[in-house]
Amino acid sequence: xxxxxxxxxxIIIGTILVGAFGILFGLxxxxxxxxxxxxxxxxxxxxIIQPFRDVKKLFCKENIVPRNAVTWLYNSAPIICLASTIAxxxxxxxxxxxxxxxxxxxxxxxxxxxTIPSLAMxxxxxxxxxxxxTVGAQREMVLMMSYEFPLATTVIALGWKISTLHPGSVAFxxxxxxxxxxxxxxxPFGIIGAAIxxxxxxxxxxxxxxxxxxxxxxxxxxxxxxxxxxxxGKNLGLFYLADAVKTVVxxxxxxxxxxxxxxxxxxxxxxxxxxxxxxxxxxxFYLFKIExxxxxxxxxxxxxVARFKVDxxxxxxxxxxxxxxxxxxxxxxLDVLL
Amino acid sequence: MNPLGNFTTxxxxxxxxxxxxxxxxxxxxxxxxxxxGEESYKRGTMQTDPFLSGYGPESKEAIHVRAGxxxxxxxxxxxxxxxxxxxxxxxxxxxxxGWYIGILALMLLLYLLWGGS
Numbered sequence: 385x386x387x388x389x390x391x392x393x394x395i396i397i398g399t400i401l402v403g404a405f406g407i408l409f410g411l412x413x414x415x416x417x418x419x420x421x422x423x424x425x426x427x428x429x430x431x432i433i434q435p436f437r438d439v440k441k442l443f444c445k446e447n448i449v450p451r452n453a454v455t456w457l458y459n460s461a462p463i464i465c466l467a468s469t470i471a472x473x474x475x476x477x478x479x480x481x482x483x484x485x486x487x488x489x490x491x492x493x494x495x496x497x498x499t500i501p502s503l504a505m506x507x508x509x510x511x512x513x514x515x516x517x518t519v520g521a522q523r524e525m526v527l528m529m530s531y532e533f534p535l536a537t538t539v540i541a542l543g544w545k546i547s548t549l550h551p552g553s554v555a556f557x558x559x560x561x562x563x564x565x566x567x568x569x570x571x572p573f574g575i576i577g578a579a580i581x582x583x584x585x586x587x588x589x590x591x592x593x594x595x596x597x598x599x600x601x602x603x604x605x606x607x608x609x610x611x612x613x614x615x616x617g618k619n620l621g622l623f624y625l626a627d628a629v630k631t632v633v634x635x636x637x638x639x640x641x642x643x644x645x646x647x648x649x650x651x652x653x654x655x656x657x658x659x660x661x662x663x664x665x666x667x668x669f670y671l672f673k674i675e676x677x678x679x680x681x682x683x684x685x686x687x688x689v690a691r692f693k694v695d696x697x698x699x700x701x702x703x704x705x706x707x708x709x710x711x712x713x714x715x716x717x718l719d720v721l722l
Numbered sequence: 723m724n725p726l727g728n729f730t731t732x733x734x735x736x737x738x739x740x741x742x743x744x745x746x747x748x749x750x751x752x753x754x755x756x757x758x759g760e761e762s763y764k765r766g767t768m769q770t771d772p773f774l775s776g777y778g779p780e781s782k783e784a785i786h787v788r789a790g791x792x793x794x795x796x797x798x799x800x801x802x803x804x805x806x807x808x809x810x811x812x813x814x815x816x817x818x819x820g821w822y823i824g825i826l827a828l829m830l831l832l833y834l835l836w837g838g839s
Contacts, residue, residue: 396744485744522789694795
């Protein structure tokens with residue numbers, strides 16, 4: 385009983401710490417992304433701490449509720465969006481630091497929980513009582529339904545491979561993915577399959593965090609920020625924070641699935657350091673991996689291509705990426721059979 | 723019931739009670755952040771009019787986007803599939819019964835070939 389209570393207190397403290405980490409590092413990541421994008425376009429760009437200033441400014445602005453809005457839903461959507469986004473981060477390891485809810489949810493749960501922030505955004509868009517926001521909300525729904533299929537195929541393909549090699553293990557637990565890293569368990573066909581799945585996952589991430597070319601729900605030049613068109617002040621600030629955390633969540637998920645390596649595993653036998661020092665090294669290495677993933681899933685893509693149309697997004701996800709994921713699944717199956 | 727116990731399946735697990743607990747904590751955290759922001763705005767002024775990108779003021783009904791548009795992206799992208807489905811839906815009962823009997827016969831055949839043990 386006392387042990388359970390102590391564990392619950394640990395979970396509560398961990399939740400608050402991870403929440404603070406997600407928000408602060410998410411904002412910093414947004415700053416790095418904007419700086420890198422600016423340099424790639426031969427601009428100087430804003431300072432890295434600009435997102436912090438943006439949020440501070442938004443919280444000083446008036447919080448306008450439109451005349452036709454459903455007030456309670458309009459105001460609660462950003463709160464639910466931020467809370468549900470941070471909740472997903474609690475299931476994903478941060479370097480060698482185990483997740484706060486590590487033993488209490490698997491990767492399939494993460495896939496389901498990822499839909500809640502999008503649904504909160506959709507609810508907020510519909511509650512705005514604006515035609516632009518409604519169109520944005522409808523587009524967000526289409527986007528969400530589009531990337532679910534390739535995302536699920538990716539996770540199932542990797543989990544299935546692990547379950548065939550290690551029948552006793554809990555295949556969809558992220559700790560199992562960390563114990564049997566994808567690249568270590570694949571044969572030649574499997575490696576090709578996993579590489580395809582990694583590309584699919586990077587492109588799913590771009591859609592999940594609604595960035596170019598999949599930012600159809602916001603699309604400033606077409607529908608004037610879409611589902612956020614009526615949002616201002618602290619409500620918009622909270623959506624901004626949720627977007628920052630979601631970027632960290634998606635990058636962390638890719639790291640956990642494809643690159644769960646820690647430096648301590650390989651170097652601890654050569655260099656003698658206290659456990660806390662190795663945890664710090666692993667944590668910094670994890671942050672580095674996150675930045676690399678975000679560069680390829682967000683910055684590089686968004687400065688390279690233009691926005692897709694709505695039907696093109698569906699065709700890309702349901703057509704090309706699902707096909708690619710299924711081919712990868714076949715390659716991994718071939719790897720198991722041969 | 724132990725609140726720290728998981729629901730398990732052969733390949734996965736989750737604990738809804740703990741998720742609910744942390745979600746409530748995070749809702750409180752997000753609300754506290756939200757509460758720190760500016761509360762006021764000018765009620766009943768033009769500030770609260772919906773953004774219509776320069777079009778004249780319209781009634782609520784006139785600017786409403788119908789939910790029927792929600793799947794436009796899907797129906798457009800998967801046009802071939804949907805037009806095939808639409809062709810099947812002729813509205814003639816004989817066709818529907820024909821499909822029903824045909825599928826039933828196919829399933830029986832599959833059952834006879836591979837079903838049972």
